[in-house]
Amino acid sequence: MKNKSDTALAAALWAQEDRLAPCVHCGFCLPACPTYVRLGDENDSPRGRLHLMRAVVEGRLAPDSQAFQTHIDRCLGCRACEPVCPSSVAYGVLLEAARESVFRARKTPFAARTLLAVFSSGVLTRWSMLLARIVRGLGFAGFAARSLPRGRTFHPVRFGLAMLEASRGRLRLEQSSDSGAAGASDYRAAGSAAPSGSVAAPSHGETPWKDGSRGRVAMLRGCVQAGLFARVNDASERVLRANGYQVVEVRGQGCCGALHTHAGDAVRARELARANVRALAAADVDFVAVNAAGCGAALKEYGHLLEADEECGEAAAALADSTRDISELIAGEAGRVGAPLPARVTYDAACHLCHAQGLREEPLMLLEAIPELVVLPLRDAEECCGGAGIYGITHAELGGEIGADKISAVVETGAEIVATGNPGCMMQIGAGLILDESDVITCHPVELLDESYRRAGFYDGR
Ligand code: SF4
Ligand code: SF4
Incomplete structure (x- = not known):
């Protein structure tokens, strides 16, 4: 030195x-x-x-x-x-x-600085997410991603637009004429062939849990998750309630700071962590449920991030201890079984679930508990998809190469759906599939369980 x-x-x-x-x-x-x-x-x-x-x-x-x-x-x-x-x-x-x-x-590049600033501010995050939803909703992102010239092997703008398009829920629910069950639907990936045969009647699983008897849960809403994947948050909440948890709304929470930590902006990461610790600690809950692998890993490491913080250090460690991925709260023998979903799915293990949180079995158990859902093994399922925050854009060539390997592995399974428990992975893999003109769609595992529950009638009358 x-x-x-x-x-x-x-x-x-x-x-x-x-x-x-x-x-x-x-x-x-x-x-x-x-x-x-x-x-x-x-x-x-x-x-x-x-x-x-x-x-x-x-x-x-x-x-x-x-x-x-x-x-x-x-x-x-x-x-x-x-x-x-x-x-x-x-x-x-x-x-x-x-x-x-x-x-x-070093001086952080302008684009990265802007991104970090946006996600440090609740107001800017909400406005940017609103703008992103408008672009996505108008169909511009998908149109531009598919239309931009393919001159170079990898085009970061095109890929970014495809990522935005991939955040759209592409599971299509259509009323089935032959199910015979009120409210039941034919559940399949957009653009794929309908599963043959009639849809099985929903099996109304036992409900061993009284409402709220398994504890009070606060959901981390997140920033991108709340802005572009609100449907996943809604599905998580319904599934938690159906499994006997009381879900409480916690105001004052925001971005978990994972993006800032990974970028080295520790000062802002700690500010965001402190705000979440204050908000979630005040809610007095048994668990904090997270459905985004990167955010879950970040919350579980708040104790380390704020270890030197005299005011929040202890509460941060307690919050970290009470944090659970949604699959940890739902999977296993105690999980409620819903109605059949005849579809072929493969599971990609998000790095921050399998490597950072050590959660390998739980998300798979959640999927395997859905009747008639065929879970096909994915080659190198635990290898990174190349998303890694915005790596696919900042390191376009290498990220693109890693991403292309993941897309090949997904396509070769023959699955209609790839399920993964992180918004970044859903967008990275989804973008690769869109640009590959593949019909395979991405979703969060809890979306499938939610649909299985809906078909079983667990939400009727709510
Ligand atoms: S596995 Fe890698 S990090 Fe671990 S001790 Fe060996 S060289 Fe070091
Ligand atoms: S890219 Fe390599 S060094 Fe970096 S976290 Fe992944 S396995 Fe470890």
């Missing part, structure tokens, strides 16, 4: 120095890393990036050096390196510290 300012820039990494020590340089993490597998450069592997971080901590490399910034930037933050590490290196925490150092060391 050459000067005092370098030391100040690297302060975040310095604070995490002890977390670098457990790495024994074994290299077990290398084959799990999507960037290393594709680029073959040790500097783009977890071990290589940890080596660069150590060089910064020891003063052999400046945090504003091109090498450090390039290879830290190129990390997807997918955390596939964590579960395979025999030394339990906390790579995610270290990456956040490294990104904070990079964030301090």
Whole structure:
């Protein structure tokens, strides 16, 4: 390290120095890393990036050096390196510290600065989401994404528009003439052939839970989730209620700050986290339910993010302990079984569910509990889809390559629907499918369960 300012820039990494020590340089993490597998450069592997971080901590490399910034930037933050590490290196925490150092060391590009500013403000978020919904609703995003010339192999604007189009709910519900059940519908992907045969009569599952008997739950509404995926929030709320939870509305909550943490903007990430901690702690709930993998992982790490915060630190740790992905609250023997949904679905494991939260079985259990829903295995289901926030746009070529592999894997399953528990993954995979002119559609697993419940009549009279 050459000067005092370098030391100040690297302060975040310095604070995490002890977390670098457990790495024994074994290299077990290398084959799990999507960037290393594709680029073959040790500097783009977890071990290589940890080596660069150590060089910064020891003063052999400046945090504003091109090498450090390039290879830290190129990390997807997918955390596939964590579960395979025999030394339990906390790579995610270290990456956040490294990104904070990079964030301090350079002028953040205008587009990224704008995005971070928008999602720091509740008002700006709401207005930007309204604008996005208008563009999406008018059909402009889909039209432009499909019409823009394909001159280059990857076109970030075109892809961004396709992502917006992909956020539209594309599950089409049509009244079935042969179901014979009032309110039942033929459930299929838009553009796909109708399942053959008549729709099975809904099986009205037992209701072992009295309303609210399983506890009070606050739902994290989110920013993009509330703005573009309100239908997923609504479905989550109905499904929680049908499973005996009391869902309470909590005002004053906002963006979880995951986007800011991943970008290295720790100051604003902490501000957003504090606001959520205050709002959700005041609600006095048993659980905070989250249906977006990235946001769930962020809330579960609030204890770490605010560990030095005298006012909110304790409440942040308690909030982290009470946070659950929606699948954790619903899946398993206690989950209520709905009516049959004859469709073929495949499941993509969002990185922040399987790697960051260790939730592999729960989302699958949720799907497998839906009668007649055929769940087809997906090749490399736990590999990143290339979304990683806005990686598909900032690292268009590499993100595009990783995304293309995911699209191939989805298409080869023969599924009509791909279910995944994160809005970013739904948009990334959905955009790839749209641009590939595929009929396969994306949805959240809870949307399928919600439809199964609706067909079973669980919401009748509500
Ligand atoms: S697997 Fe863990 S200990 Fe081995 S090189 Fe990777 S981070 Fe280091
Ligand atoms: S987070 Fe993902 S991309 Fe980054 S080093 Fe780990 S496995 Fe590689």
